[in-house]
Amino acid sequence: MAGSSLWRFAVSPSANPALHLSTADLPPTQRRDWLHHVIGREYARVDITPPAQAELFNEMTIYPWQELRLSAIRSSSIGLYCPPCEPETASQDAYFAVVLLHGRYRLQQDGRAAELQAGDIALYDATRPHRIECPEPFAKLLVSVPRQLLQQRLAGVEHCSAVRIPGSGGLGAVTSDFLRSAARQADCIDTARFSPLAGQALDLLALTLSALRPGRFELADHRAQALSCIKRLIEARLADPELDSAAIAGAAGLSPRYINALFNAENTSLMRYVWQHRLQRCAEKLRSKHHAGRSLTEIALRWGFNDMSHFSRAFKRRYGCSPSDYRHMRG
Structure with a gap:
């Protein structure tokens, strides 16, 4: 076949x-x-x-x-x-x-x-x-x-x-x-x-x-490029617990207000984007057999969470279950 x-x-x-x-x-x-x-x-x-x-x-x-x-x-x-x-x-x-x-x-x-x-x-x-x-x-x-x-x-x-x-x-x-x-x-x-x-x-x-789109659709290149640059910066520092809107704005050379306006066009905010991606990285590690020996606290701290109750609440809102239940279901 x-x-x-x-x-x-x-x-x-x-x-x-x-x-x-x-x-x-x-x-x-x-x-x-x-x-x-x-x-x-x-x-x-x-x-x-x-x-x-x-x-x-x-x-x-x-x-x-x-x-x-x-x-x-x-x-x-x-x-x-x-x-x-x-x-x-x-x-x-x-x-x-x-x-x-x-x-x-x-x-x-x-x-x-x-x-x-x-x-x-x-x-x-x-x-x-x-x-x-x-x-x-x-x-x-x-x-x-x-x-x-x-x-x-x-x-x-x-x-x-x-x-x-x-x-x-x-x-x-x-x-x-x-x-x-x-x-x-x-x-x-x-x-x-x-x-x-x-x-x-x-x-x-x-x-x-x-190539399939009608010709009238053109991206606003400068805004798209700025947003892409900010996302790469966030990805590089995602594990840093000190990463906040001020640190991101300073590194990007843009104002927090302008950056949030860029993310607002995607129906999110700067820090919501950061937290969502941190949760995603934690979920990936909880699914991975290579990280089965790591505790929930180790994984959360590794990806910028320094408050375990906040991590557990945010994870349950995003994935519908606790981090420990998620690990067992996907194990």
């Missing part, structure tokens, strides 16, 4: 923490309800049309990838329809970039339809109505990108949904090859080295998608 080598990671030891989910161990009568629940929890709330002439089968392996998630999915033929709905979880408030590995795949959204061939890419908005039709067994990669993150990188991204990006040449080929290679090597590269590839994946996706 074309692309079958990609699925070897599903049964091999992994250098990265991954969530493996499959219908294989369930009786056929329970598979549809189980899959409905899992897709709703991890991706989007959908109605499922199972295959007419075969048993429903679906398996997925989900890798946390900094702010992104990389999923490798293979399935029997299936139909999915997402009705109008509001996102209930952070995982649902996202754009999904599809890379088809093999099979037939039709994506419909916003009055557009994309018929994908192996290697092709398409984007869709998980929060808006969409329909996916796969009339035969298929395999795909799915890159989940938080809505806010992609919107800040690409003005007019809402005009890019359900448009086929050929994987046979140009930027589409570069991006498709990169994502497929990352998925093949995900179990061979440890988390510390695999995670930074997420930034390159996002850069490639944004660059590739930018």
Whole structure:
């Protein structure tokens, strides 16, 4: 089967923490309800049309990838329809970039339809109505990108949904090859080295998608560059407990008011952005087997939290459970 080598990671030891989910161990009568629940929890709330002439089968392996998630999915033929709905979880408030590995795949959204061939890419908005039709067994990669993150990188991204990006040449080929290679090597590269590839994946996706926008969408370059510079500065000093708005403004040579105005355009504030990214780093370490021996306090202190009660409250607000429960669920 074309692309079958990609699925070897599903049964091999992994250098990265991954969530493996499959219908294989369930009786056929329970598979549809189980899959409905899992897709709703991890991706989007959908109605499922199972295959007419075969048993429903679906398996997925989900890798946390900094702010992104990389999923490798293979399935029997299936139909999915997402009705109008509001996102209930952070995982649902996202754009999904599809890379088809093999099979037939039709994506419909916003009055557009994309018929994908192996290697092709398409984007869709998980929060808006969409329909996916796969009339035969298929395999795909799915890159989940938080809505806010992609919107800040690409003005007019809402005009890019359900448009086929050929994987046979140009930027589409570069991006498709990169994502497929990352998925093949995900179990061979440890988390510390695999995670930074997420930034390159996002850069490639944004660059590739930018060609699909109407010509009137142009980013305000000076503001975008200033914001990018500030975020790099924050990333470099994220573990510093003394990092506050004054320190960031001084290092960037800009006023705190101007910096907050830049972040306000993304519906957040400077320090909220800092705390969210610190929580994200802590969550990554709690998922990692390499940090299983470290205490919650060590991890929190490592990423700039010096008040454990504040850390626990903030973590529970962001992830819906305590840090210790999160570690046990993902372990």
